[in-house]
Amino acid sequence: MYFESIADLLAMEGHGVFVWSSYAVFAIVIGLMIYLPIAQLARHKVRLKARFEALSRSELELPHKR
Amino acid sequence: MSTSLFTKVVHRQLLLAFRRPAALLNPLTFYAVVIALMPLGLGPERQVLADFAPGLLWIAALLASLLSAETLLRSDYDDGSLEQIVTSGGSVYLAALGYVISHWLITGLPLMLLVPLFSQLLSMPTEGVLALVASIGVGTLLLSALGTLGAALTVALRRGGMLISLLLLPLEVPVLILGAGLVERAISGLAIQGLLSILIGLAVLAVTLVPIAIAASIRISLEV
Amino acid sequence: MAWTWFHRLGSPPWIYHFAGRVLRYLLPLTLLMLCVGAVWGLAFAPPDFRQGNSYRIIYIHVPVSVVALAGYYVMAIAGAVSLIWRMKVADLMMRVAAPIGAGLTLLALVTGAVWGKPTWGTWWVWDARITSMVILLFLYIGVYALYEAYDNKTLAAKACAILSLVGTVNIPIIYKSVDWWYSLHQPASIKFTGGTTIDPSMLYPLLLMISAVYALYVCLLLLGLRAGLIDSESTTNWVKREVLGEH
Numbered sequence: 001m002y003f004e005s006i007a008d009l010l011a012m013e014g015h016g017v018f019v020w021s022s023y024a025v026f027a028i029v030i031g032l033m034i035y036l037p038i039a040q041l042a043r044h045k046v047r048l049k050a051r052f053e054a055l056s057r058s059e060l061e062l063p064h065k066r
Numbered sequence: 067m068s069t070s071l072f073t074k075v076v077h078r079q080l081l082l083a084f085r086r087p088a089a090l091l092n093p094l095t096f097y098a099v100v101i102a103l104m105p106l107g108l109g110p111e112r113q114v115l116a117d118f119a120p121g122l123l124w125i126a127a128l129l130a131s132l133l134s135a136e137t138l139l140r141s142d143y144d145d146g147s148l149e150q151i152v153t154s155g156g157s158v159y160l161a162a163l164g165y166v167i168s169h170w171l172i173t174g175l176p177l178m179l180l181v182p183l184f185s186q187l188l189s190m191p192t193e194g195v196l197a198l199v200a201s202i203g204v205g206t207l208l209l210s211a212l213g214t215l216g217a218a219l220t221v222a223l224r225r226g227g228m229l230i231s232l233l234l235l236p237l238e239v240p241v242l243i244l245g246a247g248l249v250e251r252a253i254s255g256l257a258i259q260g261l262l263s264i265l266i267g268l269a270v271l272a273v274t275l276v277p278i279a280i281a282a283s284i285r286i287s288l289e290v
Numbered sequence: 291m292a293w294t295w296f297h298r299l300g301s302p303p304w305i306y307h308f309a310g311r312v313l314r315y316l317l318p319l320t321l322l323m324l325c326v327g328a329v330w331g332l333a334f335a336p337p338d339f340r341q342g343n344s345y346r347i348i349y350i351h352v353p354v355s356v357v358a359l360a361g362y363y364v365m366a367i368a369g370a371v372s373l374i375w376r377m378k379v380a381d382l383m384m385r386v387a388a389p390i391g392a393g394l395t396l397l398a399l400v401t402g403a404v405w406g407k408p409t410w411g412t413w414w415v416w417d418a419r420i421t422s423m424v425i426l427l428f429l430y431i432g433v434y435a436l437y438e439a440y441d442n443k444t445l446a447a448k449a450c451a452i453l454s455l456v457g458t459v460n461i462p463i464i465y466k467s468v469d470w471w472y473s474l475h476q477p478a479s480i481k482f483t484g485g486t487t488i489d490p491s492m493l494y495p496l497l498l499m500i501s502a503v504y505a506l507y508v509c510l511l512l513l514g515l516r517a518g519l520i521d522s523e524s525t526t527n528w529v530k531r532e533v534l535g536e537h
Binding site: 215219220223225229232233235236237239240243244247250268276279282283286289290 | 425426428429431432435436439440441442445448449452453455456457460463464466467468470471474
Binding site: 009013014015016018019021022023025026029030033034037038040041044045048049052053 | 317324328332333337342343344346347350351354390393396397400401404405407408506509510513514516517520521524529530532533534
């Protein structure tokens with residue numbers, strides 16, 4: 001490792017704030033961009049599962065098939 | 067075969083503009099107002115205004131072009147003329163070209179003729195006036211092409227408003243840069259033929275190719 | 291024959307499952323590449339002669355900028371495919387590519403600004419690259435806004451395809467004119483690598499991060515595609531089987 005210690009790594013000769021905040025923003029934004037579609041897919045599946053099950057139940061209750 | 071769709075559209079647009087002078091005067095009045103606002107915002111000092119004049123004159127041209135683009139196709143869409151043009155079996159490309167050229171004749175050409183006057187309101191050095199006229203004349207051709215495209219994409223939408231500006235301004239940045247740059251070069255006494263040729267080349271490219279996209283967009287808007 | 295492969299690409303269930311299979315391996319690989327690249331760039335690469343340690347931002351700024359620009363072409367190509375072959379999957383890919391591209395462009399701008407502060411002393415500098423990035427951001431937002439403005443999504447996709455194609459032709463023109471504009475007003479521009487070749491110890495982590503962000507882009511595209519397909523195809527049998535069959 002180029003730096004002498006972890007403290008040096010964090011400080012980066014005074015530029016630490018800039019470098020670490022950039023990497024933090026990067027991690028947060030990337031994390032969000034990965035998480036959002038995964039969560040959206042899960043939500044869709046839950047919603048559609050409920051809808052399909054409700055539909056199949058209502059088909060069973062009808063006296064005649066549509 | 068009678069006159070092509072291009073001639074018909076140009077003729078019709080010019081006739082409408084002639085009957086309703088507001089189409090001609092509104093963009094010019096808007097331009098004059100924006101120019102008049104500049105000293106009020108920047109201060110009346112001549113040197114300051116003169117330094118910024120090329121950029122200011124060009125930015126005002128961009129804004130005026132946006133304003134006239136919004137309503138460019140709206141009345142023809144609303145009263146069904148646009149639909150007539152498409153279903154008539156003629157070339158929608160030529161009709162689109164007609165809209166572009168007629169828009170330039172109504173907004174760009176008058177501006178090109180009057181811009182020397184506006185440049186003196188901002189005390190722009192006279193060395194730049196000829197370059198200004200040339201750049202505005204050619205540049206507004208580009209702006210008309212892009213403006214008509216923006217109009218065609220948004221004419222069927224209910225809430226067009228800001229959208230057309232958002233769509234067009236990034237695309238119009240090169241025109242602004244080249245146009246203003248041209249004038250500044252002329253003021254500094256440098257040669258402008260190279261830049262002017264590039265601007266003319268872009269304008270020719272735009273006027274010949276953008277109507278293809280405009281025609282496709284008109285068809286899309288009519289299906290909404 | 292090649293056409294069967296191409297038509298399979300246009301089939302929503304095939305793409306959905308193919309994307310799922312790819313993601314199972316690509317997503318962990320991408321995250322790994324990103325971590326390794328970031329650690330390498332942060333701690334193991336030597337500092338720059340002129341900029342000291344603040345240059346390390348390059349390991350996220352440059353990859354994100356490059357992919358943000360490439361992403362516009364992906365979006366435009368998807369639009370072209372959708373226009374020519376009328377593929378619903380291409381429509382969706384274009385629609386998904388817009389916010390991903392915008393997000394990456396925004397990241398590029400933020401990291402560029404934060405990099406600018408220690409380097410040039412100011413939070414914002416209208417240099418050629420940053421100015422082009424700002425315009426790119428507006429181009430992305432424009433496509434997204436146009437898509438949302440149309441109620442009929444098939445027409446929305448067509449309109450956005452046209453807009454992104456016009457934008458694609460315009461991008462090199464914008465870049466060239468901004469470059470020229472910048473050189474007009476700033477006679478001496480300070481380029482990071484300044485003509486001399488970049489040292490391998492700095493180049494390799496950069497290449498790794500660029501590949502990692504490209505891989506990330508593909509992951510994000512596939513993730514968005516899967517979510518979009520389940521939603522837009524929600525009335526079909528394959529979706530029904532997918533949603534119910536797992537439980």
